[in-house]
Amino acid sequence: MTEMRWLDDREQRAWRSLMAMQEGLGEFIDRQLRNRCDLSHADFQVLAHLSEAAQGRLRPFELSHLLRWDKGRLSQHLGRMQTRGLVSRVRCLEDRRGAVVCMTSRGSELIEAAAPQHVADVRSAVIDQLTPGELATLTAIADKVRDRLTLLGEIEAAGSFRRRSVTGHPGTASSTTSASAASPP
Template sequence: MAAPRWLTDDEQRAWRAYVESTKLVFDLIDRQLQRDADMPHAYWEILVRLSERPDRRLRMSELADVTRSSRSRLSHAVARLEERGWVEREDCETDRRGSFAVLTDAGHAALVAAAPGHVEQVREVLVDRLGPERLAELGRISTALLEGLAAEGHTPNGAA
């Protein structure tokens, strides 16, 4: 068995800065959404994904994939969104085991109401802080990571 390839000091600094900065950015985004819209970022992501569809609906399995969530975690979140009247589930007529999550008018209104504060927070903690050139660089780096991992067969829910 080969010896592990330990990170150099520079690699370790870059890795830790990446991990700490992404955790802090998502924590700040989540806190703003909780404070101003009474929803965690995970709920925001579900509402956004549904709103981007012309019919505001997605199969639950597809919604789990695009939100990078386990099926059980997504089901729990959708149940909470149903309690708020923001999402409804519909049975799939062609597959008895499948169902759809559908964004309601109330859910769309909640998303629209939360959007200005959310966008301002994203600008404050990321976009304006980096500026156009570094933001474009971050986009290229993130795309390279996503494409490389996808090419290796890594799926949204963590399986390879």
């Protein structure tokens, strides 16, 4: 059995600083958007991705991937945004089975009003506080951690799929299945 590797003082400080920065930045951005435009940061992210998409529409799975949200979170959030008149969901014309998420004119008005001040807030809180070298380092670190999280998510999803295919139930293992059925391919 591998011995537990606790964080040393330097690692602990880095971890806690990262968490404090992430939480503080998220709270700041969310507060600014809510106060100015009655949008949450999550609303802003959805609308920003839709505004950048071809024809202002995306399939839910595409939006989920861009936001790094699970299907349930996306569905619930889109439902709230739809109730507020910010987005709509319409049947996909290409395959007639799925849906596409579209920004409404109200959503478009709000993102256009919010974007300039949002950029100013991001500059004030982060970008303008860093030298070009620090910004490059921050980008490299963020990309490296994001890539690792993507890999860990894929590994986790593969493990969940294996458990589900063996037992028929997500996230559980069954002693009634044969050892060969439980082995990964």
